[in-house]
Each structure stands twice: as structure tokens, then as C-alpha cells.
Amino acid sequence: MIITCCVYKANDYLHFPEDNTLERTLITGGAGFLGSHLCDYFIAKGHYVICMDNLLTGDMDNIAHLFGNERFAFVKHDVTDFIYVEGKVDNILHFASPASPIDYLKLPIQTLKVGSLGTHKALGLAKEKGARFLLASTSECYGDPLEHPQSEDYWGNVNPVGPRSVYDEAKRFAEALTMAYHRYHGIDTRIVRIFNTYGPRMRLDDGRALPTFMAQAMRGEDITVFGDGSQTRSFCYVDDMVEGIFRLLNSSEVNPVNIGNPGEMTILEFAGKVVGLCGSRSRVVFKDLPVDDPKVRRPDITKARKILGWEPKVRLEDGLKLVLEYFRGKTA
Ligand code: UDP
Secondary structure (H helix, E strand, C coil): CCCCCEEECCCCCCCCCCCCCCCEEEEECCCCHHHHHHHHHHHHCCCEEEEEECCCCCCHHHCHHHCCCCCEEEEECCCCCCCCCCCCCCEEEECCCCCCHHHHHHCHHHHHHHHHHHHHHHHHHHHHHCCEEEEEEEHHHHECCCCCCECCCCCCECCCCCCCHHHHHHHHHHHHHHHHHHHHHCCCEEEEEECCEECCCCCCCCCCHHHHHHHHHHHCCCEEEECCCCCEEECEEHHHHHHHHHHHHCCCCCCCEEECCCCEEEHHHHHHHHHHHHCCCCCEEEECCCCCCCCCCCECCHHHHHHHCCCCCCCHHHHHHHHHHHHHHHHC
16 A cells, blocks of 8 residues: 555654645644544545554554555654644644553553643643643543542542552543633643444454454354443444544533533443344453442443533444444454
């Protein structure tokens, strides 16, 4: 394949073709699962997209199909270091971070650094360029919640020294820093609290429930349900998530907004659905529940419905089929 997009390494001088008529959007973590879907979406909306990633958990395969598009550029860069981009930047979507429990437990310092130093650098760039800034935050801000479902005005129940704190507290700090840049520097900011999201381009080995269960079911292996499987989650298909994020960016809402699917189920039920869909004979085995694993999780999306006119559309059964097709293609 001939790669015609601009591929830069850290510290290279970044020069992008000037076309001030196009909106230019920088997506950090753009080679990741969610980031790469955002790249696709913003390209389809006619933006010039600069995808920045250090490829720690991101994957070039997720964006390979965009190489050759003249409105797309990839920059290999660690956003915990100073970010330099030549020319105008209209929007910055800060999605760089390990995001699955397995990844952030394996990469605790990098996770803390990208949530803190990386958010600082990305906000600094937003200030320099007068860009809108959108922070990818998370339902992990609510920790192991004592209120259910979780609405944006719940402050959460986070263990500040537990193993998950590297992600939870980094994102809580990132939210605080984003609000400080908004209040003190007048930056136009948005915060999306992302609940469990699934779709093609998840990594089969990222340790999350869906890829793990699907990989196990496809191989006929035991399905490893943690705890007794009574903990609940609510799964949102990636296309719905990306649409919600786009609407939030184009709104004027500065305070956090939950985006997720309120269809809640236990993890045991979820495992059963995945096994059924795969037509597998795998049986469920129970393993220890990870420390501080939230017992319940369901977004209250009243605010997103009201101010963004958004709600998820894709049924779980349909979304799961698309992921299965993707994983089958990957492992074929
Ligand atoms: N889980 C599980 N088996 C696995 C992986 C995950 O039972 O092999 C459970 C996990 O303990 C959690 C839920 O599935 O209760 C969702 O986990 P995931 O890692 O997808 O994301 P989380 O919502 O915990 O961030």
C-alpha cells in the first residue's frame, strides 16, 4: 500500500497544508478504539483531522484506511510532552489514555501522566489556538457508585488509593483542570462522561468483558465471569457514542454530560447473550472479582436527551453481531 498521508514522529516539524476554510480537529488517542471512530466521523463531516497517538495502546490498523485521504494526518507523539501543531486548530478532542482496566493496571504511571500532564498540554494548546476543547472523561469518576443510576450531579465514591485510582483519579483531575482552564482562561470546554462502549476495533486482548467473552466463546473456552456476575453494566454501541460526542462538542454545555446506553444488565446475563450469539458451547466459570469493581453502573441520560436531543439507537443484539463479524474477520 502506498501511504500518502503525512506521518510524523515525535519532535518532527509539523507542517499541514493550509486550507482555512476547513474545520481542523485534533484527536489525541486517535488510533485507539474510540479515537479512530471519531477520526472517521469527523472526516465524514468534512473536517481536517489530525490524529495524534503514541501507539501505546492504539493501533495503526485502526486508521490504515484513512491513509491517502488528504484531510487526514497522523502524528506519532506522546501528549505528555509539549504539543506543537502548526496553523489553526478549531477543536481538540482529548481521548489519549489507556482505558480498559487491564491496560491501566498494566500502565499505571502512563495512565496518571496522560490524564494529568497530557490534559495540561492539550489544554495549553487549546488556549494557544483559541480552540474548543472536549475531554473524554468516564463513568469511573463515579467509582463504585452509591447512587443509581448515575446522574452528572453525583460526586462519586472513588477509592483514591486502590488499583483503579490511577484511571479514576487521573480523569477526575482532568475534569478539574478542564474546568479551571474554562473558568480562569475562558477556554470553551466540554466534558463527556463515557459509559461502557463497544464496537469493532476493540482489542481482543484488552481484558474488557466483551472482547474477552467473545474470544472465549469463539474458541470454545470457559467464559470467565468475575465475582458472582451480579454486577451490572450498560453497553453503548460506538456509533451512538460518537454521535453523542459530536452533538456535545457542538452544544454550549460546559458541565459534564453522561453519554451511554441505559440498558442495564448483569455481567452473567451479558455473558449468556455473547455465548448465545456465538453459538458456542462454552460454560461459565467464576473468578475473583477485581478490587473496587463497581457493583452497579447505569447512566442517567436525562441531560443528554434534553440538551443534545440524543439517545442511543443501536440495539445490543445488532451491535454485538457487528462486533462478532469484526472479530471473526480479524481471527480468520
Ligand atoms: N468481567 C468479567 N470477566 C472478564 C472481564 C470482565 O466478569 O473476563 C467483568 C468485570 O469484573 C466488570 C464487568 O465485567 O464487572 C465489565 O468489565 P470491563 O472490564 O468491560 O469494564 P469496566 O466496566 O469494569 O470498566
